[in-house]
Amino acid sequence: MIDDDPKSIFTRWLDEHSSSVIQVARAYSLNSEECQDLAQEILLQAWQSLPKFEGRASAATWFYRVALHTAMNWHRKDKPRRTNQKPLLETHASVSERTDSGEQLQQRETIEQLYNAIHQLPKTDAAIVLLYLDELSYREMADVLGISESNVGVRLNRAKKALSTLLNGESDES
Structure with a gap:
């Protein structure tokens, strides 16, 4: 890994790749609350996996791989609970819709x-x-x-x- 300390590397990569984390989380969740939970899980997995980063792939590729694998595992483990669940109300856009x-x-x-x-x-x-x-x-x-x-x-x-x-x-x- 690079000579920087892990915290600064993670912070820099998070700044550069946070949109991909949100994008993956959104695609694998039913509503904004689940999206936030999954995004947090992805970031936790990325932080825990950072010491294993060997530099064979770019930071973007590594971040995506962690995000996708975490999301797929989360989706598979959480599937029984969500089988019949549908969001009752999508709240993430309701407040700003009036001003858009x-x-x-x-x-x-x-x-x-x-x-x-x-x-x-x-x-x-x-x-x-x-x-x-x-x-x-x-x-x-x-x-x-x-x-x-x-x-x-x-x-x-x-x-x-x-x-x-x-x-x-x-x-x-x-």
């Missing part, structure tokens, strides 16, 4: 639709979509997911088609 312009509301609605569709994807597909949305290269996605670049392309194509189907309302509930 129509364009901001439309953009927020589009983002919500995208995340709702991402929630319906298999978790490995959701992970690859998140990496794509964060503009990682195929090489970086392959490093994070531990698969080949060509496999990234195949999975991403499949995930894009599934998202398109979900967003266009063509439900394939057969």
Whole structure:
């Protein structure tokens, strides 16, 4: 690892990669409260894993890998409780909606639709979509997911088609 102390490294990396933590947490949770809980769990796992960072991957790749593995494990362990649970009320946007312009509301609605569709994807597909949305290269996605670049392309194509189907309302509930 770098010569800096772990706390300053973690703080710097958190400043640089906090948006990816929130993005992953949001994709793997049902509401803003769960999102915050999962984000905290991801940060805890990242802090605990920091001494094991060997520098073979970039900080961004390492942070994503920790976030995705933590989120997938959290989702799997928490699945029995959440099987029939649906959020009763989404509170994260209600206060600011009154002051937002129509364009901001439309953009927020589009983002919500995208995340709702991402929630319906298999978790490995959701992970690859998140990496794509964060503009990682195929090489970086392959490093994070531990698969080949060509496999990234195949999975991403499949995930894009599934998202398109979900967003266009063509439900394939057969």
